Amino acid sequence: MIAAYRRWKRLHPAGPLDYTRKWPMQLTLAATFIFLYAPILILILFSFNDSRRNIVWRGFTTKYYEKALGNESLIEAFVNSLTIAFVSTIVSTILGAMVAILLWRFRFPGKAGYEGGMALPIVIPEICLGVAMLAFFARIGWPTDLPWPLNLGNIIIAHISFSFPFAAVVIRARLAGFNRELEEAARDLGASEWETYRDVVLPYLKPGLVAGALLAFTLSLDDFVITFFTSGPDTVTFPVKVYSMVRFSVTPEVNAASTVLIVITLFLTAIAMRVQNRSAKRD
């Protein structure tokens, strides 16, 4: 076996640019993969662990999935998270696209300042944003006793405010490669300004919109810090709920719920990438 490998290696020597066949590169790759994925794999693996303490492997079971699905407050937090993520993604993407088009298309006084101000939530520490949101909603007297899903309003607003700049940046990057002659061609062929956006700019923008939406969705779904400050006792989200569960003990139930979240995220990403690949092929 080893002799055969040596023979193969002698017959196929690594070229000067075959970095992946040199051991430092292979080691780096292996290390990267281990650091990135070992914790996630362990999380998924231990969601099937038949042990309450979840430290030693005690055999395979799916009962913690049943338990997680039966945990009403966990499910409630999960539904809250998905609702918040869904609404804030839609609003962030639309708002981000509008900002991106505004900055790409028009010149106006104070544009540089506006652009900087728009990107501020990206650099402001989350903790500051969280405290600011808390103070803001307390100051304006945001009602706390609204029925579901209106009671999620303040969290949704907070999520939109920190995720739309990310969407705007992604969409703007896509716009930068837009051939302005396409827009002019549509105008030349009789399209009004609105029709030009609908028929030419938006289809071109689709991969950017998908990428921006995906980013906004994941940002919202796993946000803890800002949500922690804006959520009340009746508006617990999934990350906040998991945090409170972990404070008692890390049970396989938490692992199981997290695994479900990972699967959902992977599924959505796969759909988004399919959409993007199909549009990217045409450029």
Place this chain on the structure above:
Amino acid sequence: MTDAIIEIADISKAFPGGVRAVDAVSLSIREGEFFALLGPSGCGKTTLLRMIAGFETPTEGAIRIDGVDMAGTAPNRRPVNMVFQSYAVFPHMSVAENVAYGLKMDGVAKPEMARRVEDALALVRLDGFDGRKPDQLSGGQRQRVALARALVKRPRVLLLDEPLSALDAKLREAMQLELVNLQKSVGITFVVVTHDQDEALSMADRIAVMETGQVRQLAPPAELYEHPNSRFVAEFIGKMNVIEATASDGVLTGPGLGVIARAPDLGDGPASVALRPEKIRLNMAPTPALGKDEAEIEGTVTTVSYHGAESHIYVDAGEGVLLSATVQNAERDAAHRVKRGDRARLCWRLADALVLKE
């Protein structure tokens, strides 16, 4: 002029920063002609075209298309269509959808739309390509789509911005012929912007040569080539030898060269004499009998540049005068007879030398 389809009156375009891209240009384009705007990059030709299309607003002056002043008319309301330099074929639409787009915007009924799209695709020889996506087409085919898409709207004028610059040399030549044939068969006025003088000469009925925002000369190709009105036009169109000469008593003499041109009406003083390389004959032996209407100078061959069908022979005649003569390689192996360092005589008819006052 009654048959003018586009009238441009004293039009100027100043960009922020004070650059006058187009400076007081007036010209009229006739119905059904193939008109070329020719000039080096930055001469304002594309800006002028974009003002006709409505993508730029003139700072001063007026554009009338078919007698109607276009001031304040948006691009989508003008009776002109444009073929863009990048072709701007919509990447997410099929060939047929691209061609149909303009008709859809006009609200043309479905059956008529289908018929016209089919006709337009046949016109540019793209029948059967309806369902293809632009990324499955070659550059030449994409250009045909852009042409069909513009022509299907039956515009009064078709504007083409550097239509051939993105094609390779062989295809460009074929497309030149095809564009001319297409224009003659549809009878629509074509206005083409180009920096390639060869392209303009071979395609256009009339050419406006532009420089620094102004029209230097507007004439049919042959007149432009044989009777340029300025040194700029003379040197921009084709190859040109220019000799700094002195005029006195109606004849021009070059530095140490004797009489090289005649201009009875020209006053005394310095003037330029321009000579096309193909109008110069190259003799290796002394000319037996020089006619009295001919000029001859002697010099040393400095470079022989071989181009297959012809060779360009560069001759140093002393006093800083370097002339090039074009020799047709009509016989096989004729090019090898002239060598660097040979003494040669250049000879031309005085009537073929052009006197430029500037």
